[in-house]
Amino acid sequence: MNIPNIKEARKRSDKEVSYIYLNQEYDNSAFKNKKYFLRTYGCQMNVHDSEEIASRLESLGFVPGNSIEDSDVVILNTCAIRENAHDKLFGFLGRCKHEKEKNNPDLIIAICGCMAQEEGVVNNLLKNHPYVDIVFGTHNIYQLQELILNRNKKQQIEVFSCEGNVYENISYKRESSIKAWVNIQYGCDKFCTYCIVPYTRGKQRSRKSNEIINEVKQLKKDGYKEVTLLGQNVNAYGKDIDGELSFAGLLEEVSKTGIERIRFVTSHPWDFTDEMIEVIAKYSNIMPYIHLPLQSGSTNVLKQMGRRYTQEEYLELYKKIKDKIPNCAITTDIIVGFPNESDDDFNETLKVVNECKFDGAYTFIYSPREGTPAAKMDDSISLEVKEKRLQELNSLINNYSLESNKKYLGREVPVLLEGISEKDSSKLFGYTDTFKLVNVSGLKDNIGKIVNVKITDAKSFSLDGEIQ
Ligand code: 5AD
Numbered sequence: 001m002n003i004p005n006i007k008e009a010r011k012r013s014d015k016e017v018s019y020i021y022l023n024q025e026y027d028n029s030a031f032k033n034k035k036y037f038l039r040t041y042g043c044q045m046n047v048h049d050s051e052e053i054a055s056r057l058e059s060l061g062f063v064p065g066n067s068i069e070d071s072d073v074v075i076l077n078t079c080a081i082r083e084n085a086h087d088k089l090f091g092f093l094g095r096c097k098h099e100k101e102k103n104n105p106d107l108i109i110a111i112c113g114c115m116a117q118e119e120g121v122v123n124n125l126l127k128n129h130p131y132v133d134i135v136f137g138t139h140n141i142y143q144l145q146e147l148i149l150n151r152n153k154k155q156q157i158e159v160f161s162c163e164g165n166v167y168e169n170i171s172y173k174r175e176s177s178i179k180a181w182v183n184i185q186y187g188c189d190k191f192c193t194y195c196i197v198p199y200t201r202g203k204q205r206s207r208k209s210n211e212i213i214n215e216v217k218q219l220k221k222d223g224y225k226e227v228t229l230l231g232q233n234v235n236a237y238g239k240d241i242d243g244e245l246s247f248a249g250l251l252e253e254v255s256k257t258g259i260e261r262i263r264f265v266t267s268h269p270w271d272f273t274d275e276m277i278e279v280i281a282k283y284s285n286i287m288p289y290i291h292l293p294l295q296s297g298s299t300n301v302l303k304q305m306g307r308r309y310t311q312e313e314y315l316e317l318y319k320k321i322k323d324k325i326p327n328c329a330i331t332t333d334i335i336v337g338f339p340n341e342s343d344d345d346f347n348e349t350l351k352v353v354n355e356c357k358f359d360g361a362y363t364f365i366y367s368p369r370e371g372t373p374a375a376k377m378d379d380s381i382s383l384e385v386k387e388k389r390l391q392e393l394n395s396l397i398n399n400y401s402l403e404s405n406k407k408y409l410g411r412e413v414p415v416l417l418e419g420i421s422e423k424d425s426s427k428l429f430g431y432t433d434t435f436k437l438v439n440v441s442g443l444k445d446n447i448g449k450i451v452n453v454k455i456t457d458a459k460s461f462s463l464d465g466e467i468q
């Protein structure tokens with residue numbers, strides 16, 4: 001049993017990262033045709049982890065189920081950042097408990113993801129939710145099969161609060177056959193004062209560039225059209241390995257594989273180099289789209305957040321990107337109601353939004369995360385004020401999203417069609433190079449292709465168009 005420990009999770013040492021080449025084989029008749037139900041909350045990192053989890057379950061013989069009620073194992077991959085994370089976890093557990101007590105005493109219930117890394121959450125599960133069989137952390141996914149095979153009456157908790165290693169030879173059951181996630185870096189060392197990620201995901205550690213390039217080459221061979229390079233701070237890629245490529249160098253090499261579309265998330269404004277901007281501008285298969293979290297427009301709040309840039313520096317970078325990469329779309333993340341954010345501070349955020357006119361933004365009300373420095377700060381701002389600010393910000397953001405989308409009206413743009421639209425089954429959906437969602441009428445055999453689409457209507461969150 002390994003229980004999470006926030007003090008351990010906070011540690012950063014000079015200990016070298018181990019690169020571990022997994023060679024795991026399992027008897028795939030162990031759970032032949034038993035069903036699994038896997039629900040995922042949170043960011044792309046979690047979505048991609050779930051692709052690994054699904055592959056591990058299938059290596060034991062499990063097949064996908066449709067619900068908690070028709071499954072033999074249920075796994076909830078949790079997020080510690082998004083709103084209502086706790087409510088979602090305990091709501092899900094309530095349903096699982098009911099099912100196990102009333103209908104299926106053999107149901108295996110497992111919890112993983114960022115909340116599994118939180119001391120308070122795991123202690124609560126141990127004390128109050130004995131029907132949960134397995135809790136495994138973000139560093140422990142490789143142990144999943146063993147945990148299921150060796151389960152017994154006792155709860156099994158395997159959560160390392162370590163700086164972390166890098167595992168290779170991981171199999172994924174990818175959700176799409178058109179676009180794929182590719183990890184380039186794990187963890188984060190930025191320690192922004194509000195953020196739990198450096199504690200839940202360990203220290204910043206890069207994968208070796210040759211492994212990344214080989215993965216992209218294989219994906220291309222398998223017919224994938226797009227890869228998204230994943231990391232908490234992709235611009236810091238390679239800094240933790242002597243002699244490794246920089247992120248700009250990596251992008252260039254990935255571009256040379258000839259895969260049709262390359263995206264990357266997330267960039268930190270702090271170490272975004274001119275070289276990166278040049279490379280993105282130079283190669284046509286690197287998409288002109290950057291997610292550049294602002295968090296706050298107030299230099300004072302940015303300082304309290306530990307973000308390492310000022311309002312002026314953010315704006316300067318923003319302008320440089322817009323100047324050098326024609327047609328580049330930029331989206332952002334903004335937190336309102338950081339402890340003691342004044343009206344003036346909030347107005348600075350509005351000012352930056354008015355200057356940047358972002359293509360889109362994810363907005364959040366600050367919520368304290370146990371163990372982070374900001375959670376200890378006094379806060380004199382009421383929730384009511386924070387909610388009002390969020391509303392004001394959202395309506396401004398939505399206006400600019402609509403404005404930026406309207407610029408596409410009448411234009412013809414390349415769109416990678418990904419599937420049938422969820423809202424209207426007579427339509428297909430896809431994304432422009434600038435990551436605008438487009439709904440189009442058209443035949444299914446266009447799915448997986450990049451087609452020219454003429455934009456006929458623009459809304460705040462999507463475009464409509466016709467295949468040319
Ligand atoms: N409260 C509110 N929003 C947060 N984010 C991260 N931590 C918190 C928090 N404690 C937001 C940031 C980040 C995004 C993924 O989530 O804006 O960029």
Ligand code: SF4
Nearest residue numbers: 188190191192195197
């Ligand atoms: Fe969190 Fe900051 Fe790291 Fe992003 S850069 S994951 S906000 S600590």
